[in-house]
Amino acid sequence: MNMKIIIIYESTHHGNTKKLVKAISERFGDEYSLSCLPVDEAEGVDLSEYDIIGIASGIAAGNFYQRISEYVARKLPESKNVFFLYTCGIKIGDYSTGIRRTAEEKGCVILGRYGCNGFSDFGPFKLIGGISKRRPNESEIAGAVEFFGNIVGDYVKENDTEK
Ligand SMILES: Cc1cc2nc3c(=O)[nH]c(=O)nc-3n(C[C@H](O)[C@H](O)[C@H](O)COP(=O)(O)O)c2cc1C
Numbered sequence: 001m002n003m004k005i006i007i008i009y010e011s012t013h014h015g016n017t018k019k020l021v022k023a024i025s026e027r028f029g030d031e032y033s034l035s036c037l038p039v040d041e042a043e044g045v046d047l048s049e050y051d052i053i054g055i056a057s058g059i060a061a062g063n064f065y066q067r068i069s070e071y072v073a074r075k076l077p078e079s080k081n082v083f084f085l086y087t088c089g090i091k092i093g094d095y096s097t098g099i100r101r102t103a104e105e106k107g108c109v110i111l112g113r114y115g116c117n118g119f120s121d122f123g124p125f126k127l128i129g130g131i132s133k134r135r136p137n138e139s140e141i142a143g144a145v146e147f148f149g150n151i152v153g154d155y156v157k158e159n160d161t162e163k
Pocket residue numbers: 010011012013014015016017018057058059060061062063087088089090091117118119120121122
């Protein structure tokens with residue numbers, strides 16, 4: 001199936017989220033037409049060309065980072081297939097609800113979300129050597145790869161008209 005996928009990411013704290021994106025790219029970059037781009041290089045990208053758009057970010061104040069949130073609000077076209085990836089210092093609840101709402105307001109189809117812990121030494125956490133040390137770990141990274149494989153596999157099954 002001829003299909004284009006892009007993951008736009010912001011991973012400025014410790015590169016935690018980028019680890020998920022990199023592992024996905026290493027596993028699936030040859031199998032699918034998959035581009036991965038930091039949000040600060042994504043301004044000129046025409047997202048309407050892509051069948052599936054992934055948005056990946058660390059979490060600040062319970063939401064995807066401000067820059068990528070604003071990018072999604074401005075640039076995400078209507079009615080796209082979208083998924084979310086994130087890493088966070090303390091995993092309580094679903095931190096993708098805010099960004100998901102933005103995408104839903106544009107009539108996008110939400111394919112899924114994956115979140116896991118990521119090391120943080122922000123603010124007072126520095127005093128105790130940080131939280132979520134050595135995270136994301138191997139199995140969390142593998143979980144992100146599996147998540148991606150599953151949602152894209154399902155998408156292909158539902159949309160492959162060449163069968
Ligand atoms: C300014 C700032 C605010 C943060 N706020 C939260 C938060 O509200 N909840 C949380 O679980 N983690 C929070 N964190 C931790 C990061 O989300 C976590 O370390 C994440 O893995 C960083 O991802 P990155 O390295 O890809 O940028 C915060 C980190 C920073 C730097």
